[in-house]
Amino acid sequence: MFSKSNPALGAASMRSFNTSNRMTEQPASQSLSESIESLSSIPRESHTGLLSIADTVARIFGLPPPTANPFTQSGLTLGAIGIAAAIVRLIGGHAVTFLKRRLIVACEADARDDVFAWILAWCADQKFASQSTRFAVASVARSSTSTSTSAVDDEFSHLPSYQFLPAPNSTHFFWYKGRFMWITRSRPKPSPMGSSSTTSTGAVAGEKITVSTLGNLFRGSVRSNNLKLSSASGTVSTVVKAVDKSSARMALEDLVEDSRKLFAERDLKRTVIYSADQYGNWRRTRSRPIRPLSTIVLDGETKKNVLNDALEFMKNEKWYGDRGIPYRRGYMFYGYPGTGKTSFVTALAGELKLNIYVISLANKGLTDETLTELMVDTPPRCILLLEDIDAAFVSRSGANPAAAASNTNNSTASGTIVTNVTFSGLLNAIDGVAAQEGRILIMTTNHIEKLDPALIRPGRVDVKVLLDKATRAQIKQLFIQFYTKPISSDATTLESSADAGGVGAALKESESAAVGCHVGTESLERIARRFCERFPERGVSMAAVQGHLMRFKADPEEAVAHAHSFVDSVVDKA
Numbered sequence: 001m002f003s004k005s006n007p008a009l010g011a012a013s014m015r016s017f018n019t020s021n022r023m024t025e026q027p028a029s030q031s032l033s034e035s036i037e038s039l040s041s042i043p044r045e046s047h048t049g050l051l052s053i054a055d056t057v058a059r060i061f062g063l064p065p066p067t068a069n070p071f072t073q074s075g076l077t078l079g080a081i082g083i084a085a086a087i088v089r090l091i092g093g094h095a096v097t098f099l100k101r102r103l104i105v106a107c108e109a110d111a112r113d114d115v116f117a118w119i120l121a122w123c124a125d126q127k128f129a130s131q132s133t134r135f136a137v138a139s140v141a142r143s144s145t146s147t148s149t150s151a152v153d154d155e156f157s158h159l160p161s162y163q164f165l166p167a168p169n170s171t172h173f174f175w176y177k178g179r180f181m182w183i184t185r186s187r188p189k190p191s192p193m194g195s196s197s198t199t200s201t202g203a204v205a206g207e208k209i210t211v212s213t214l215g216n217l218f219r220g221s222v223r224s225n226n227l228k229l230s231s232a233s234g235t236v237s238t239v240v241k242a243v244d245k246s247s248a249r250m251a252l253e254d255l256v257e258d259s260r261k262l263f264a265e266r267d268l269k270r271t272v273i274y275s276a277d278q279y280g281n282w283r284r285t286r287s288r289p290i291r292p293l294s295t296i297v298l299d300g301e302t303k304k305n306v307l308n309d310a311l312e313f314m315k316n317e318k319w320y321g322d323r324g325i326p327y328r329r330g331y332m333f334y335g336y337p338g339t340g341k342t343s344f345v346t347a348l349a350g351e352l353k354l355n356i357y358v359i360s361l362a363n364k365g366l367t368d369e370t371l372t373e374l375m376v377d378t379p380p381r382c383i384l385l386l387e388d389i390d391a392a393f394v395s396r397s398g399a400n401p402a403a404a405a406s407n408t409n410n411s412t413a414s415g416t417i418v419t420n421v422t423f424s425g426l427l428n429a430i431d432g433v434a435a436q437e438g439r440i441l442i443m444t445t446n447h448i449e450k451l452d453p454a455l456i457r458p459g460r461v462d463v464k465v466l467l468d469k470a471t472r473a474q475i476k477q478l479f480i481q482f483y484t485k486p487i488s489s490d491a492t493t494l495e496s497s498a499d500a501g502g503v504g505a506a507l508k509e510s511e512s513a514a515v516g517c518h519v520g521t522e523s524l525e526r527i528a529r530r531f532c533e534r535f536p537e538r539g540v541s542m543a544a545v546q547g548h549l550m551r552f553k554a555d556p557e558e559a560v561a562h563a564h565s566f567v568d569s570v571v572d573k574a
């Protein structure tokens with residue numbers, strides 16, 4: 001039948017027989033030959049097609065048919081089996097992927113995305129994170145809202161607290177709103193080129209977190225099955241998808257929303273700081289408890305005026321729109337080092353409930369293009385902070401400071417940073433088309449006199465604020481605050497000062513609390529007066545005064561006693 005249906009193969013089979021006869025004349029090869037023969041005994045139907053193709057191809061090229069040789073024949077048989085296995089594997093793989101897609105609903109967040117941090121923080125709050133046998137533990141900064149993590153917490157309150165998080169490359173199963181879910185945190189293998197950078201959550205680049213749940217083919221099966229039985233397949237898939245959307249997917253969305261809210265609630269009590277990375281993307285770098293504005297001690301009405309100006313700006317978007325004026329406000333905080341410029345920005349951000357987006361012109365990855373991209377990605381309501389701007393741009397050079405430095409400008413000789421951003425690129429970022437409406441720009445400098453007038457012209461910088469060396473009144477105020485136990489962190493925060501009068505009210509509150517305080521028989525107010533009288537007017541920075549007080553944390557009298565020698569040592573150098 002074999003030779004009948006294919007005469008060419010029939011002949012081949014005869015030749016094969018002859019060949020094996022020859023082989024029997026060589027005893028050394030006999031056992032091998034037998035085993036090959038046994039392979040050939042696999043039902044011929046399974047490889048007939050392949051053998052006949054091989055024979056036909058050989059005939060076309062005038063070669064002896066491969067079936068004449070038992071080695072070739074067995075090789076072809078093995079090949080056929082291999083191909084069949086590969087096909088089964090391919091189909092199997094596709095089937096698994098297909099089923100996964102159908103049955104598992106999942107969402108994935110990259111480590112560089114904020115959602116990653118939200119979900120991780122959400123996990124830390126869940127029971128499964130502390131019950132799991134594989135978890136990561138990470139320290140967290142203490143805040144007024146942080147919950148105690150152990151019985152000995154108070155004893156070690158000087159140390160950071162800690163929280164349990166899903167471990168990298170682990171899966172955690174849990175129930176959420178009556179639905180079975182699992183979270184997988186997957187971390188890529190470390191690159192042989194060196195250490196990967198980590199994000200603020202400690203995750204490495206390329207790390208992902210995936211939240212998965214079962215689709216509705218399994219859940220609510222009565223409904224689905226009923227539909228399946230009575231509907232055409234197209235309808236079923238549509239209906240299943242619809243059911244899916246209303247539950248499995250929605251459950252994932254709920255989870256992400258819950259984690260976002262949880263994160264936002266924590267963030268309300270903190271100031272979040274974003275920095276530009278080397279690729280020109282914003283990355284959340286840290287968050288810190290809101291610094292109460294009352295802890296910033298400035299001369300005269302400076303603090304009140306700046307806060308009122310910023311609040312006024314934030315309330316008047318329509319006013320700007322009606323007049324076609326770009327809805328942006330620029331501030332320049334300038335003055336001697338250590339006078340509170342950065343601290344004031346942080347406290348203002350907390351007061352205005354804005355996050356801070358810091359651009360460091362020393363960032364080598366920053367070019368005019370990436371700077372423009374950053375501007376586009378800046379949220380409408382935020383503080384954009386450019387610190388120590390004089391270190392990068394001292395005069396209108398149109399190029400980076402390296403050029404400026406070589407341009408015999410002595411002022412650039414010290415503390416100069418090299419940047420790839422051009423001066424025009426910077427101006428464009430500040431108020432070009434890409435600049436976000438609604439943002440508050442704050443630049444800080446120790447040397448306003450060195451700046452190009454174009455950088456600080458009205459429209460770019462609307463309000464210039466001098467933060468000078470300390471007056472006696474400031475020193476007295478700082479002294480009182482330093483030795484006064486805060487009533488509570490909330491009381492000193494100007495949360496209620498959304499109205500313009502809030503500043504004064506909150507300041508009075510912290511002052512009156514301090515005045516009531518006594519050290520021995522003398523009021524703190526009187527000791528503070530004695531202290532500040534030892535300082536010259538505008539002789540030292542507030543940072544220097546704070547540094548002195550830090551040496552006598554628990555003893556205001558000692559701080560007074562050593563004030564003269566301190567002043568002598570500092571003022572001469574100032």
Ligand SMILES: Nc1ncnc2c1ncn2[C@@H]1O[C@H](COP(=O)(O)OP(=O)(O)OP(=O)(O)O)[C@@H](O)[C@H]1O
Nearest residue numbers: 295296297298337338339340341342343542543546
């Ligand atoms: N006016 C101030 N009120 C309260 N604290 C101040 C004040 N000025 C400085 N300090 C304290 O001094 C330290 C340094 O202040 P800060 O970094 O804000 O100064 P700066 O003007 O930004 O300095 P630099 O110009 O060197 O960057 C901070 O710990 C801050 O609390």
